[in-house]
Amino acid sequence: MTFRLTSLITILVALFSCKAEYRSDKAVLQIILSRDNAKIMADKYVYLFDVSKKVVLDSAVVAGDTVNFSRHCNPDFVPYMVSVVRIDTFKGHPFLRPMGFQSPYNAKLIYSSFYLDKGVTILKPILNNNINEQTGFTGSVQNEPFLKRVELQYTFGNPANSQVIIKENISKIKAYPYSIYLLEQLFYNKEKFSNKDLKNQLSFFDNNLQKTAFFKNFNDYFTTAETFDKVFPSIEFENQAGKFQEVGSEDAAFYLIVFWASWCGPCREEIPIIDTLYKKYFNSGLSITSISIDGDKRNWQTALQQEKPTWQQLIAIDSTRTFVSLHYEIKAIPKAYLFNRKKEFIGKFDDASVMTKRIDRLLANGK
Numbered sequence: 001m002t003f004r005l006t007s008l009i010t011i012l013v014a015l016f017s018c019k020a021e022y023r024s025d026k027a028v029l030q031i032i033l034s035r036d037n038a039k040i041m042a043d044k045y046v047y048l049f050d051v052s053k054k055v056v057l058d059s060a061v062v063a064g065d066t067v068n069f070s071r072h073c074n075p076d077f078v079p080y081m082v083s084v085v086r087i088d089t090f091k092g093h094p095f096l097r098p099m100g101f102q103s104p105y106n107a108k109l110i111y112s113s114f115y116l117d118k119g120v121t122i123l124k125p126i127l128n129n130n131i132n133e134q135t136g137f138t139g140s141v142q143n144e145p146f147l148k149r150v151e152l153q154y155t156f157g158n159p160a161n162s163q164v165i166i167k168e169n170i171s172k173i174k175a176y177p178y179s180i181y182l183l184e185q186l187f188y189n190k191e192k193f194s195n196k197d198l199k200n201q202l203s204f205f206d207n208n209l210q211k212t213a214f215f216k217n218f219n220d221y222f223t224t225a226e227t228f229d230k231v232f233p234s235i236e237f238e239n240q241a242g243k244f245q246e247v248g249s250e251d252a253a254f255y256l257i258v259f260w261a262s263w264c265g266p267c268r269e270e271i272p273i274i275d276t277l278y279k280k281y282f283n284s285g286l287s288i289t290s291i292s293i294d295g296d297k298r299n300w301q302t303a304l305q306q307e308k309p310t311w312q313q314l315i316a317i318d319s320t321r322t323f324v325s326l327h328y329e330i331k332a333i334p335k336a337y338l339f340n341r342k343k344e345f346i347g348k349f350d351d352a353s354v355m356t357k358r359i360d361r362l363l364a365n366g367k
Contacts, residue, residue: 053295253285
């Protein structure tokens, strides 16, 4: 069983704004509560939540009917997806519940996330998905293609239809050449195109977007595309002590590398299986490293305290997270990679039973 990362990102939201907003050096979010919701939320916290990194960015106590968040925008700022969340409980357990809003394109749909951009975004949220509540949303044009669900298509190894697909994609990019949403789709599925076809589509994004650090990640990918999703992670990652170290041990016969996250239920369920493998084959030369893609190191540290794994634990965060996204297809976790003594790729696994059987065949009886 795997936990789909895409399932965490609820399809949502829309906004419109004038170009003057983009001259601001701040992204301001104003949350306007109805009279009833202001009473319900009085003296309670609301949180600004980064959907991609899965980390709380800011918090505020509700005092009245308006809550403001303000984020400074660096010169290299790129709009990113956020939600406004509050603490709720399910069967006695607290969790962060997104505050939704009604789609201006379809009154029957309620969304919970949006791209935060320079300028002012105004959110009139719904607390309990009750579309009878008064709701509204105004903000960045970045959300228009996202709200309209403008989806790019992919070749999936079908060259006979590839040029038709690419032509359709280019027409969508031409309609929204500024769209981070479309660019993220291409990056997420970059391995489904040849480098030539990928570069062709990228050329139709506007110049401002092409100057961003996110866009430049494609250049790094082009240099490593041939080894995508099968290369040994040869960089150093942060460990529990906050220091950086290499993956695995030097004298290992085999390296098993598992990508996971504290919020991923199937990942946590797989830990006892990995523990059994480690105890069984540690003396036979099996090196195991778990690399977390948690956006918040505190959540990772808490999970380690709870699970108490005895093998190497590292985290991919900031620049090392970028390395992972450039070199591996981590669309579902847990996902494991197996390498030999020379750090040559053997196989990858999203099924613990298949992984165990493969390692048993390699290492049983000390072989």
